[in-house]
Amino acid sequence: MQNLSADTKNILGLQLVTDPRWVNLAAISLEEILTDHAWCEQKAATSCISLISKYNDKEKLVNELAPVVTEEWGHFRQVLTEMHKRNLPLGRQRKDVYVNKLLDFQKKGGSPEERFLDQLLTMALIEARSCERFKRLSEGLTDTYMRKFYRKFMESEAGHYTLFINLAHEYVDKEKVKKRWKEWIVYETNIMLNMEVRGDRIH
Numbered sequence: 001m002q003n004l005s006a007d008t009k010n011i012l013g014l015q016l017v018t019d020p021r022w023v024n025l026a027a028i029s030l031e032e033i034l035t036d037h038a039w040c041e042q043k044a045a046t047s048c049i050s051l052i053s054k055y056n057d058k059e060k061l062v063n064e065l066a067p068v069v070t071e072e073w074g075h076f077r078q079v080l081t082e083m084h085k086r087n088l089p090l091g092r093q094r095k096d097v098y099v100n101k102l103l104d105f106q107k108k109g110g111s112p113e114e115r116f117l118d119q120l121l122t123m124a125l126i127e128a129r130s131c132e133r134f135k136r137l138s139e140g141l142t143d144t145y146m147r148k149f150y151r152k153f154m155e156s157e158a159g160h161y162t163l164f165i166n167l168a169h170e171y172v173d174k175e176k177v178k179k180r181w182k183e184w185i186v187y188e189t190n191i192m193l194n195m196e197v198r199g200d201r202i203h
Contacts, residue, residue, distance in 0.1 A: 006138075010060065012128040012161060013181070017191045022133075023140035025199020028144070032200035033137075035091040038079040043096075045072035047123060055116065061167055065179050068160060075153065082149065098203035099126060102193050105184070114180075117172045121184050124202075125163035129188070131157035133202055 026033050048065045057059050080090065102125060108178040134154035138147050168177045 011114060012132060012158070013124075013165075013185060014128055014132060015185055016192045018133055018192075019197045020140075020168035021197050022199060023136045025197065026137060027141055027143075027199075029199040031086070032087055033185050033202065034079055034083050034086075034088065036094055036200065036202050038076055038083065039093045040096075041072050041079060043099075044126075045069050045076065048072065051119065051123075058171060062171055064163060064167060067164065071156065075156070094201070096201070096203055098129070098191060098201075100197065102126065102188070105187050113172060117168055117177065117180055120164050121177075121181055122166045124161050124168070124181075125184060125188055127157050127161040127164060129203060131161060 048069045052062050052065050054071070081129050083090065102122050106122060107114045134157060136152045137150040138154055141147050141150070165177075165181075168181075
């Protein structure tokens with residue numbers, strides 16, 4: 001792993017970039033990457049629906065996440081269309097080790113506000129890491145078409161990361177958000193340092 005540039009840190013809040021070997025492995029396993037990507041977009045849409053259902057009393061959250069549901073589902077359809085062009089089936093959903101490790105860090109006790117904040121920060125981190133991965137694909141793949149394909153997803157995920165951070169600031173004291181976000185970043189960095197480099201997963 002390498003340190004991120006200052007600009008990327010400011011944009012995404014991450015401390016480590018993806019191991020450079022990942023893009024090379026992903027290029028070899030592009031069919032697997034597309035399958036995993038499709039399921040990631042599907043899960044992003046359903047996660048937003050879950051947040052809306054659980055926190056329906058938070059008007060700004062509902063209004064801000066409703067279009068994200070549509071966008072994420074649209075991304076799922078875009079990836080599915082790309083797979084159909086290649087005569088690839090959707091395939092089965094895989095276990096997402098990265099996301100499961102993030103979920104392990106969410107507060108199970110504490111106040112409702114703390115649990116709510118952790119849900120938002122989890123989503124922010126997933127979107128940030130997805131954005132960083134799509135950036136690697138948009139720059140590292142040899143296929144020009146697929147570089148452009150992933151560039152579009154990169155731009156979208158960056159906006160989603162910002163949205164979840166802004167929602168956290170909307171409903172929780174900014175100092176609490178800042179403190180907890182620093183804890184999340186340290187935890188996510190350790191996940192990345194200890195995860196196996198696999199080319200068949202987005203995360």
